[in-house]
Each structure stands twice: as C-alpha cells, then as structure tokens.
Amino acid sequence: MTEMSWDFLPHACRLNHLQVMLLFLVAVILLQTDNSLCDLPFYNGFYYNHVMNDKGNGNEEIHFNGVKLVVETPGDPIFTHRGANVTLSCHYHYDPQLVKSRKIRIKWSKLREDSTKDKDVLVAAGLNHRSFGDFNGRAHLQQDSPGDVSLVIHDLRLHDRGKYRCEVIDGLEDESGIVDLELQGVVFPYQPHRGRYMLNFHEAKRTCEEQDAVIASFEQLFKSWEEGLDWCNAGWLADGTVQYPITLSREPCGGRGMAPGIRSYGERHKSLHHFDVFCFSSYLKGEVYYLSHPQKFTLEEAKQACQDDKAEIAKVGQLYSAWQLHRLDRCDAGWLADGSVRYSIVSPRPKCGPPEPGVRSFGFPKRGKFGAYCYKMN
Ligand SMILES: *[C@@H]1O[C@H](CO)[C@@H](O)[C@H](O)[C@H]1NC(C)=O
Numbered sequence: 001m002t003e004m005s006w007d008f009l010p011h012a013c014r015l016n017h018l019q020v021m022l023l024f025l026v027a028v029i030l031l032q033t034d035n036s037l038c039d040l041p042f043y044n045g046f047y048y049n050h051v052m053n054d055k056g057n058g059n060e061e062i063h064f065n066g067v068k069l070v071v072e073t074p075g076d077p078i079f080t081h082r083g084a085n086v087t088l089s090c091h092y093h094y095d096p097q098l099v100k101s102r103k104i105r106i107k108w109s110k111l112r113e114d115s116t117k118d119k120d121v122l123v124a125a126g127l128n129h130r131s132f133g134d135f136n137g138r139a140h141l142q143q144d145s146p147g148d149v150s151l152v153i154h155d156l157r158l159h160d161r162g163k164y165r166c167e168v169i170d171g172l173e174d175e176s177g178i179v180d181l182e183l184q185g186v187v188f189p190y191q192p193h194r195g196r197y198m199l200n201f202h203e204a205k206r207t208c209e210e211q212d213a214v215i216a217s218f219e220q221l222f223k224s225w226e227e228g229l230d231w232c233n234a235g236w237l238a239d240g241t242v243q244y245p246i247t248l249s250r251e252p253c254g255g256r257g258m259a260p261g262i263r264s265y266g267e268r269h270k271s272l273h274h275f276d277v278f279c280f281s282s283y284l285k286g287e288v289y290y291l292s293h294p295q296k297f298t299l300e301e302a303k304q305a306c307q308d309d310k311a312e313i314a315k316v317g318q319l320y321s322a323w324q325l326h327r328l329d330r331c332d333a334g335w336l337a338d339g340s341v342r343y344s345i346v347s348p349r350p351k352c353g354p355p356e357p358g359v360r361s362f363g364f365p366k367r368g369k370f371g372a373y374c375y376k377m378n
Contacts, residue, residue, distance in 0.1 A: 068095050071168050073177030081184045081325075082158055082282035087142060088151040088179040090166035105169040106141065106149045110162055111178075113217070113239050118165060122151060151179075158183065158214040158282060185282035186324040187216045187224035189231045189244075190316065193339055193364040196233060201270035204236040204277035211338065213279035213317030214238075218262075220280045221245060225262055228356075234265055235276040242268045242275050281317035286377040288314045288322035290330045290343075296369035302335035306374035313337045314373040319344055323359050334371035339364050342373075 071092045080086050092104075105125045109118035120132040122139050131139040135153065142150040149168065153160060161183045167176040192198055192207060199207055208215045217238045221229075225245035232253040234244045242265040246253050254263040268275070291305055306313045314322075315337045322328035323344035331352040333341050341362040345352050353360040 067098070069093075069168060069170055069173070069175045070095050071166060071175040071177045073166055073179045077180035077182045079182050079184055080156065082156055083285050084156050085152065085154045086156055086181065088153070088164055088166070088181060090149050090151065090177060090179065091147045092149060092168045092175070093147050101146070102170055107165075107167040107169065108139070108151045109165050109167070111165060113162070121164065124149075156183065158185075158280065161214075161217070182219070183280075183282045184325075185220070185280055186320045187220050187229060187278055187280050188213075188316070188320045188359070189233060189235055189276055190279050191233065191276045197274050197276060199236065199277055200272070200274055201236050201240060201268070204275070207277055208279035208317070210315070211279055211281075211317040212315040213281040213320075216278040216280040218243070221278050222262060231278075233276045234263075235278040236268075237278060240267050240270055241265070242273070243278075279317060281321045283325050284318060284321045284375075286375055288318050288326070288328055288373055288375050290332055290334055291372045291374050292332065293371070297335060297372055298369060299335050299339055302370070302372035303337075305372050309374055309376075311374035311376035314375040316340065316342070318375050319373055320359055323357075332371050333360075333362055334373040336373055341365055341368075341370050 069092060071090065073088075073090050078086060078088065088108075090108075094102075103126065105123065106129075107123045108121040110121055111118055121135050122129060122131040122141070124130075124141050129141060131137070134157070138154045140152050142148055142152050144150075149166060151164065151166065161181055164179045164181060165176050166179060167174050190207060190211060205215045215236060215238045216224075218241070221237060221243065222245075225247065228247055229245045230247040231244055232246065232250075234242045236242055243262050244253070245262050246258075247260050249256055249258050249260055265275075289311075291302075291309060293305060297305055303313045313335065319328070319336060319342055323346065327346050328344045329346035330343055331345065331349070333343050335341055341364075342359055343352075344359050346357050348355050348357055
C-alpha cells in the first residue's frame with residue numbers, strides 16, 4: 001500500500017496522519033451521537049424535553065426524553081338512554097410515573113358528523129371549569145381519583161349521542177382519546193302529510209325534531225335493520241346520505257336477487273333532493289296513553305281533550321318510543337299531533353293489523369273520528 005499524499009491541501013492545512021485519524025474519530029463519534037437519537041423508543045405519544053416545560057412544575061422529573069403522557073378511554077361504545085346520567089370515562093397518567101403532579105388542562109369536545117370543527121363541551125384548568133352551549137349546567141368532570149378526568153353528563157338528550165374527544169394538555173403538547181356514546185332507542189321512517197319524498201335534508205332534520213326525535217344515524221338504522229326493520233322508501237340520515245333497510249329482498253326494493261341489507265343512494269344534495277327521513281327516539285320521561293271518549297274526536301277535539309286531561313297530544317316519536325321501549329299495546333286508532341292516526345301493537349292478534357308487532361298507521365285522514373293518544377310528563 002502506498003502512502004497517501006495530502007498535497008492537494010494548501011500548505012497551512014497540511015495534516016499529518018495522526019491528525020487525520022483524530023479527525024476521523026471525531027467524525028465517527030459525532031455521527032454515532034446523531035444516530036443515537038434514532039434509537040429512542042417510539043411512542044404513540046410525545047416526548048418531553050426541558051425546552052417545553054415551564055419552571056417549577058415537576059420539571060426535574062421530565063428533563064429527559066421518553067416520558068410520555070398516556071390518555072385512556074374505553075374502546076367500546078357506551079350505551080344508555082335519554083334522560084339518563086352518564087359518565088364518559090377518561091384517565092391519564094405519565095409513563096414512567098412521575099412523583100410530582102403537573103398542571104394540565106382538560107378539554108372535552110364533541111365530534112361533528114357533518115363538519116370538521118368539533119363542538120366544545122367543557123374545558124378545565126385546575127379547579128376552574130366551564131361548559132358550553134346546552135352542556136352548560138349539565139356537564140362536569142368526575143375527578144374521583146388522580147388522573148380521572150371523566151366527563152359526567154346529566155339528563156341526556158337525543159342529540160348528545162356521538163363521539164366525544166377527551167384531550168389532556170400539558171404545556172404545548174397534548175394527547176387525546178375518543179369515547180363513543182350511543183343511545184338505546186327506536187328508529188322509525190317518517191313521511192309528512194304532503195306525501196312521499198317531499199323533504200330535503202334540512203326539512204328532514206326539522207321534521208324529526210317536530211316528532212320529539214332526531215334524524216337517525218347510519219349506526220342506528222343499521223342496528224334497527226339487524227332487529228328486523230324493513231322499509232321500502234328511501235330516507236335521509238344524519239350524515240347526509242339517503243338509504244333504506246331491507247330484510248326481505250323483493251323486486252321494487254332493490255331487486256329480488258340482491259341480498260338483504262341497507263340499500264344506499266349515497267350522499268344527496270341537501271337542498272335540491274327530496275326523500276323521506278329516518279328518525280330516532282329514545283326512552284320517554286313521561287307516558288303515552290290512549291284517551292277514549294264515547295263519541296270519539298276530530299283532530300282539534302283530540303288536542304283539546306288531551307289538554308283537558310293535563311297532557312298534550314302525543315307525537316309520532318313518542319308513540320314509537322311507547323311501542324318499542326315502554327311496550328304500549330293498544331288496538332285502538334288514535335290521533336297524533338301531526339294529524340296522523342295510528343296505534344301500537346306489541347302482541348299481534350286478529351283484527352289488529354299484520355302478524356308482526358309494530359306501529360300501524362291510517363295515514364292522515366281528512367275526516368272521521370278517532371280516539372286520541374296523549375303524552376303526559378311524569
Ligand atoms: C341524575 O343526577 C341527578 C343529580 O345527581 C339526580 O337528581 C337524578 O336523579 C339523576 N338521574 C337519573 C336518571 O339517575
């Protein structure tokens with residue numbers, strides 16, 4: 001091997017072999033130091049370092065890389081019902097564990113199905129917390145044990161259903177988990193008195209609300225289909241799609257050859273396209289009952305009769321809830337608030353409609369006298 005020549009370097013820079021070796025060693029050490037950053041274990045969290053932590057907040061413990069914040073939420077949806085109090089579980093800890101507690105902030109928000117912007121539910125820092133919108137006065141943090149930042153919501157409403165984000169914020173960094181809150185209830189198709197396929201998306205939403213219900217989610221429709229819902233008219237769902245559930249394949253409902261399932265028209269124009277709607281309702285706080293009268297009522301008389309009985313005429317969503325969740329079984333046709341005439345059968349029998357349980361409808365009679373279904377708050 002011939003000796004290496006360093007003649008290309010200017011005279012002042014000429015290095016002897018020893019100096020070259022030294023430089024080489026330094027370079028290798030530098031490179032290794034650099035590489036060691038890549039050897040840090042990967043966490044699906046974030047690393048602390050001394051830069052981001054404010055002083056006097058347990059920082060001595062977090063001056064090294066690799067402490068992570070862990071936020072835990074349940075993997076399965078929580079099922080409850082309207083009117084219930086619910087705890088959405090969320091806990092955090094540091095791994096490895098820290099001796100001193102750190103100041104953190106908590107933010108609970110609700111994900112929106114039809115937009116990217118979350119809805120604020122509650123924020124908390126230290127002893128202060130604040131809830132927003134219609135969660136005001138209904139939501140608070142549980143804080144039963146260290147690291148417990150579970151959200152308690154009282155008196156659940158139909159539109160409380162959905163996914164909630166629990167966010168723990170430590171300094172500049174944050175970690176979060178999702179809790180899925182589902183309500184038990186009943187899905188029903190709705191067609192207004194004007195007839196079939198008259199509602200755009202916005203009207204569909206409003207129509208369900210007028211029946212003491214909300215527009216159903218796909219998950220709710222799917223669950224109802226699993227439980228046997230079969231309906232051959234397409235209806236809006238909360239995500240802006242139009243679908244219908246078929247348990248018994250037949251020609252006019254997507255074809256005989258198609259397997260049972262949810263048939264989908266996909267996403268439709270929210271203002272220009274018109275369909276029916278699927279509504280969702282959950283347990284009632286009050287009671288639906290049949291009010292009879294020897295002469296029967298017109299619609300206006302039925303409304304008055306319920307009021308005279310310290311109640312109000314029942315809405316369609318209330319009758320469906322009474323049927324499916326409170327087992328109202330009454331073989332008498334009665335007026336409802338929207339001008340339809342229906343009755344609710346749990347145990348099918350002769351002269352009470354088809355052999356399956358269900359809410360029977362006579363549509364929206366223009367004349368004729370019937371009983372009345374009233375709704376009374378408990
Ligand atoms: C919910 O909590 C409130 C306040 O603690 C209580 O008064 C109410 O009875 C609870 N409701 C139910 C359904 O448990």
